[in-house]
Amino acid sequence: MAQPRDFLALLKPRVMSLVVLTAIAGLVVSPGHMSPTLAFFSILAIAIGAGAAGSLNMWYDADIDGVMTRTAKRPVPSGRVDPETALSFGIGLSILGVSLLGLAANWLAAGLLAFTIFFYAVVYTMGLKRWTPQNIVIGGAAGAFPPMIGWAAATGGISIESVTLFLIIFLWTPPHFWALALFKLRDYDNAGVPMLPNVAGERATRIQIFAYSLILAPIGVAPFLLGFAGPVYGVASVLLGANFVRHAYRTLKMPDGDPKMIPAKKLFGFSILYLFGLFAILLGEGLVTHLLSAFGG
Template sequence: MSLAELRDGPLDDAAAFGGQGEVGDYLALLKPRVMSLVVFTALVGTLIAPSGIHPVLALVAILCIAIGAGASGALNMWYDADIDAVMSRTRSRPVPSGRVAPGEALTFGLTLSAFSVGILGLATNWLAAGLLAFTSFFYAVVYTMWLKRSTPQNIVIGGASGAFPPMIGWAAVTGSVSVESVTLFLIIFMWTPPHFWALSLFKRGDYEDAKIPMLPVVAGEDVTRNHILAYSVLLAPIGVAPWLLGFASPIYGAVAIVLGLVFVVHAITVWRRREGDEARKAAVSLFKFSLVYLFLVFALLLADSTLAPLVSALLPGGMA
């Protein structure tokens, strides 16, 4: 379906008569699958922050971050309905399919954004709320409305929006930004380009059809593979940084080193396999492993923070 056909079809019908969306459609606007990993990293940032926070306030903080992230997804779907209709993996979303009217998606996103920022500020502190507001603005306006359609570096700069949640969680507990929270930010920031460029390699046709200037479309697949390898090599030591900076144990450091090396091996495989089905399989494999990598790094940080005090207490003299 072309952009013109979309405007004359589902979007026009939805705008004129209102969407026929059900609860599930509005939940889909929040991009729950995409945002689940974002929310998990925010949870880790909240739970490993020093001094701790009351469990109820921690729950409120995580819910606010989740709602704010979902609201950004709704605003993204509202603005990107035209190109979503062209891409095979997004054309069934609620807005391009006509199940939710564009205006309804916009109102839904703006309302949830304001609600999540306000409640987070009242429940924790206004630094965390300000970071959440900035993250939503950055994703919905800077990335979605500007970068995504204008530069092949869209995912590099725009990736910052997905890297803020653990920093928001940390700020909700401590009321500050620290080296530790910046490190968590950097892990996600450096992870984002190879993750999405791997996706863009095996979904290049979609981006071409939607006229999105992703790196493979603008600079070619070989340049994209070079960039993936470079960012993967940079990511590996940053993933180990929590141990090097002293807020994670040597066990975390050892596992992070292994995970980083596996990530680089996947990137090298993508760099070497440049044609045919083998090239596609390598890109898919890197994309899937990148999800595992980010989850394991943050899960290990959480386990390390939770178990280290327990192990220390059980050691001889630990209970003295």
């Protein structure tokens, strides 16, 4: 019988935590104004939507999750939650999250959330993931929408600033997941998922990882250059970006067939710190600005 922790696992809480962080950052640094209550319910709705997408992903991917060591213990492939329950849970949460965001904020933000769920569950999970080695490049857009949704919730619109936040996550996703795919290559091969290392080889993957890191690093600094992030973010984004490139370069120089894949593992770990650090600092600066503005008023 399914336990509450199994339904929590369906929500992909680690992924959800990053979604929530980036959505809050988008909401806080935007020029819009929301009451704390409406802001809370807006973020809650985005979190529910992220959980819905995770549940739908686990429902559809149960067959390949069961043959991969990283995912075999998930609730559906392990038999703790039956597929129909995961599907119903995901659909119900999707309706709840989108409706709540529309009522708490606006229907543009709700529409973006609905599109994000659809893109992740249908376009990426049901289509791209099993069809093309560029799956994570295109599918990564789903994970890049949360700060844009947060911005739209507060302002009712989309701007160059929110697009910039989208681009940071969009460009971060391929090197992040390809680093994982390098040292989990056998898992993806057994599951028949055409991740880039399985199709194009390790060398081509490492080259693309490095190329993306060279594009990502300056885009990561863009919020400071565009004036909606402060000097702390500016310095941190330069340092974090330089370290991302350093790890990507070491991965590039990694010997073919390296059994330990230490540089790739370090890049994967650092990539999480990179994205978390950027958006945590962005959020912190935004909160300080709001507090100073309130105190000054």
